[in-house]
Amino acid sequence: MIKVTFIEHSGDVHEVETETGSSLMEVAMNNDVPGIDADCGGGCSCATCHVYVDKEWLDKLNPPDAMEESMLGLNTMREDNSRLSCQIDTTDELDGLVVNLPEFQG
Amino acid sequence: MSVAADNTSGGERDIHDPYAYELDEIDVSLNERFVKNTMWGFFERLRKEDPVHYCAESEFGPYWSVTRFEDIMKVDTNHGVFSSEGGITLADGEADFELPMFIAMDQPKHDEQRRVANPVVGPMNLKEMESIIRTRVQTILDSLPIGETFNWVDKVSIELTTQMLATLFDFPFEDRAKLTRWSDVATAALGTSGINTEEDRQAELLECLTYFTELWNQRVNEPPRGDLISMLAHGEATKNMDPMEYLGNLILLIVGGNDTTRNSLTGGVLALNEFPAEYDKLRADTSLIPNMVAEIIRWQTPLAHMRRIALEDTILNGKHIKKGDKVVMWYVSGNRDESAIPDADKFIIDRAKARNHLSFGFGIHRCMGNKLAEMQIKITWEEIMKRFKNIEVVGEPVRIPSAFVKGYSELPVRLEAW
Numbered sequence: 001m002i003k004v005t006f007i008e009h010s011g012d013v014h015e016v017e018t019e020t021g022s023s024l025m026e027v028a029m030n031n032d033v034p035g036i037d038a039d040c041g042g043g044c045s046c047a048t049c050h051v052y053v054d055k056e057w058l059d060k061l062n063p064p065d066a067m068e069e070s071m072l073g074l075n076t077m078r079e080d081n082s083r084l085s086c087q088i089d090t091t092d093e094l095d096g097l098v099v100n101l102p103e104f105q106g
Numbered sequence: 107m108s109v110a111a112d113n114t115s116g117g118e119r120d121i122h123d124p125y126a127y128e129l130d131e132i133d134v135s136l137n138e139r140f141v142k143n144t145m146w147g148f149f150e151r152l153r154k155e156d157p158v159h160y161c162a163e164s165e166f167g168p169y170w171s172v173t174r175f176e177d178i179m180k181v182d183t184n185h186g187v188f189s190s191e192g193g194i195t196l197a198d199g200e201a202d203f204e205l206p207m208f209i210a211m212d213q214p215k216h217d218e219q220r221r222v223a224n225p226v227v228g229p230m231n232l233k234e235m236e237s238i239i240r241t242r243v244q245t246i247l248d249s250l251p252i253g254e255t256f257n258w259v260d261k262v263s264i265e266l267t268t269q270m271l272a273t274l275f276d277f278p279f280e281d282r283a284k285l286t287r288w289s290d291v292a293t294a295a296l297g298t299s300g301i302n303t304e305e306d307r308q309a310e311l312l313e314c315l316t317y318f319t320e321l322w323n324q325r326v327n328e329p330p331r332g333d334l335i336s337m338l339a340h341g342e343a344t345k346n347m348d349p350m351e352y353l354g355n356l357i358l359l360i361v362g363g364n365d366t367t368r369n370s371l372t373g374g375v376l377a378l379n380e381f382p383a384e385y386d387k388l389r390a391d392t393s394l395i396p397n398m399v400a401e402i403i404r405w406q407t408p409l410a411h412m413r414r415i416a417l418e419d420t421i422l423n424g425k426h427i428k429k430g431d432k433v434v435m436w437y438v439s440g441n442r443d444e445s446a447i448p449d450a451d452k453f454i455i456d457r458a459k460a461r462n463h464l465s466f467g468f469g470i471h472r473c474m475g476n477k478l479a480e481m482q483i484k485i486t487w488e489e490i491m492k493r494f495k496n497i498e499v500v501g502e503p504v505r506i507p508s509a510f511v512k513g514y515s516e517l518p519v520r521l522e523a524w
Contacts, residue, residue: 039461045183045468067183070213070470076221076228104229 002095006033006051009103018090024099025049025086035105042086047071049085050105054098061088077104124148129156133164134171134436135196137295137507140410145509146451149173149439158425166196169413169432170425173439175446175464177423181414181435183469185212188414188433190471195510196413196434203308205354209362209471215343220474222341223359226274226334227475235273239482242269243489250521255500258517262486263371270482271363276333277321288314289364292357293511315353322352334359361511366408367479369513371486372503373406374398376517377453379499384455392491398455399483404463405453410438410512412467437464438512496522 006014006028016031028036028049037048044067053061058081064072068087072078085099119126121136122144132148139145152159157174172178181188191212192198198210208219225231246265250256264286272282291310294301301307318335325331326339338344338355347355378385388394414433419426427433441464442450454460466473473479490497501518 037461039466040179040468041459041462043179043183043468045179046466046472066186067469070185070217073217074220074224074470076224106229 002090002092002097004090004094004097005099007098007100008035009101009106020090020092020094022090023086024051024088024090024097025084027090028085033101035101036085037105038086040086044068044071044084044087047075047084048105050075050102051083051085051088051099052079052102053081053083053088054100055081057094057097057099060093077102122147124151130160130162132159133161135161135164135166135169135434135509137509140509140512141505141507143505145438146442149436149442153439153443158423158427160425164196167432169196169434170422170427171439172422172433172435173443174423175440175443178435178437178440178464179468180422181433182412182464182467182471185470187417187420189417190216190412190414192415194412194414194471196411196432197510198413203304204350205311205357206351207354207358209358210354213470216470218343219355222337222344223334223355224474226332226337227478229477231332232477232481235270235478236481236485238273239270240485240489242266243486247489247493252521252523255518255520258375258497258519259368259372259514260516263368263514266371266482266486267364267368270367270478271360274334274359274363275321276331276335281317284314284317285360285364288357289360292361293365293508295507298507311353311357314356315349318352318356319349362473363475363478365511365513366473367482369408369511370403370406370479370483372514372517373408374402374483374487375497375519376499376503376514377402377405378497381453384453385496387455388487388491389495392488394455395484395487395491396480397457397460398487399480400460400463401453401455401457402483403465403479404441404447404460406512407438407441407463407465408512409465410509411436412471435464437467440464493523494521495524498522 001017002020004016004027014033016027018027023042025036025038025042029038039048040046068084071084072082122139122142124147134145134148152171152173157177159171162168172181189212190210192210194210208216246262250261268282268286271285272279290299291301291307296302321335322339325336330336330340411434416427416429416431416433418429444450466476498520500520503514504516506513506515
């Protein structure tokens, strides 16, 4: 089990304990974290699971692939720490991960 | 069911019967079936027997039909192989009047132009628009006659979406009927909507360009504002567009912001009448509206297809697609694919994972205005449920003769107040 924290734009905090193996998007969906629609079901093709990754965790993640880069690139609210949470696999290394949810997905 | 002569076979057979044809003779693009709503059986047969299907001869030349949900996802998300450049409908690319628009471009130009237009339907603008939309919906609904038959398409669906479009463009409100007209002209099949030749179409679209050029000239000389024309006129990636590119992007935003939501607004009324138990569910619990909105958009699928061109030889579900081939993703079919969506032909307002539909497309060309569309439909149903106990469909809908815009020109209804 690892712990991950989702912080809504409003400041509401969702601390979630989860088994490893699923994507961060699935963790959010399974724990009713609001603001993640995941319209494509995890296919990196709708960009509705956008998160801002807490900076100290960024280099623990595999970098975005070309498709994720394309999807993120269409968003004018993209930041350096923007990721699609369906592309982040939860692993033991990410125990303690903190991500912020963007206002535009509220 | 009507029987029409099928010229390609020489014999007389029922063009609405999917089993009156050999597999390789099937051409799912015929407008007549969309008018009669008989295309479903053809798609069902292709999904079962030949999910990636080659049609060697059609009005639009040879093309592949992709009919299953999963295969459509594969094509839509592989923009490196399946190109949008030059057109996104089956019919595109035949005429010499080419309208460049970002939906019909590949990276990087697509991304640059899309980013300019994107903020108009971004979250900040949406918040501002919510109260405007609600007021307009209320005004329109309050003006409707109770207990009399009228055409829902004209009085509600068209009126509402056209008003919204006028706001997005900051278009002179009294002239807004022009927007509806240009939207129809852009997509009308020849011989409909008073468009008999491509020249007719071009003449009216050039009027559209002239009108919008004046608006551009006003806005370019004023400080940047939040409307689309101003954004295009001041945006780095769009301010030097040539006139045809400007017209192309306008048509994209007019059709994208008009025809689609219009037909979902009508489709929802029809769906609730065809599935009265769902209407009862809605009356009992209006908190189902947001989920119902997604279900309406799936059930209606206001754009039946999108087209791509293969940039290289590739294999899709066992079929060898060659470089240069036209590949058509039939969203209307994928949205009824039982292998991805249980009870896909049923309209279920509290369906699980209702948002998981193809109507907005997936990948880099995914609908940019989907949140606005959903908001418009949601507010409309919230306000409808406050006023009317029943919207009864009292006659047959009249469907648009198009395999692209899947919609209605008439839906006779009668309202019953609470």
